[in-house]
Amino acid sequence: MLLLVRRERLSMDIESLIRRKKELGITNQQLAQISGISLGTVNKIFSGATRSPQNDTMNALVSALGLDFYQYRPGSRADVICEPSSAYQMDTNSGIYTLDDYDSLPVEVRAELIDGYLVFMEAPSVRHQEIIGELYYCIRHHIKKAKGSCKVILSPVDVQLDNDDRTVVQPDLLIVCDRGKSDGHRIHGAPDYVAEVVSAGSRKRDYLVKLNKYWTAGVREYWIIDPDGRKVTVYEFGEQEENFQMQTYTFQDKIPVSTCTGLVIDFSELDL
Secondary structure, three states: OOOEOOOOOOOOOHHHEEEEEHHHHHHHHHHHHHHHHOHHHHHHHHHOOOOOOOHHHHHHHHOOOOOOOOOEOOOOOOOOEEOOOOOOOOOOOOOOOOOHHHOOOOOOOOOOOOOEEEOOOOOOHHHHHHHHHHHHHHHHHHHHHHOOOOOEEEOOEEOOOOOOOOOOOOOEEEOOOHHHOOOOOOOOOOEEEEEEOOOOHHHHHHHHHHHHHHHOOOEEEEEEEEOOOEEEEEEEOOOOHHEEEEEEEOOOOOOEOOOOOOEEEEHHOOOO
């Protein structure tokens, strides 16, 4: 039987949180949204105005920054993270699963392998599929009309993101411009563009874990679409850290797709 146990939280000082936040490249506003702490409180803590936050506040920030996680007991293969739990280990102790374990899963099981951890996913909602379907149609129509060479692909498709045997993700939607990255079975290496639709169980993974993974792997553009908040957060990753850009849009905005020159998605015209 798989036994999941929560590791005791390490005592965290504010400097540790600041370093972690910088590593992940997230803003105070994003951290407030993920943690459930007010933006004003987050601003005060990270500016140094509040030096002794309440324990509940610190615990929420520690959790939101991925500094609490589950671990497996010695002798058990328990490093399996299941939705809707948002726990995920984000330190140097990688999980024990590999590509061979991932490939041996039953075909009907939806899962991702992230740094050696298996993350099992629920079936997407109708609204999730409607959003991705509309986005796919707009991008595909533009590429075909422009006679472009890039390919837009819907999930589920395996992406061996780091080109190793410890990470395989299934983005909701992706664009690959180097067709040599596809072997007909899965994508090897980073797509040029990735879109993820946020659900209650995937929020921390999409905003923190995958943001970091996509950035370091070489994804050029990453969209996080939040149906409940009716907003789209767009990240553009340059080759240098100073080229990192983030912009938040609403479902009433026109959003340019940098990966596809000339393409603008007018969310107000989508049937959502």
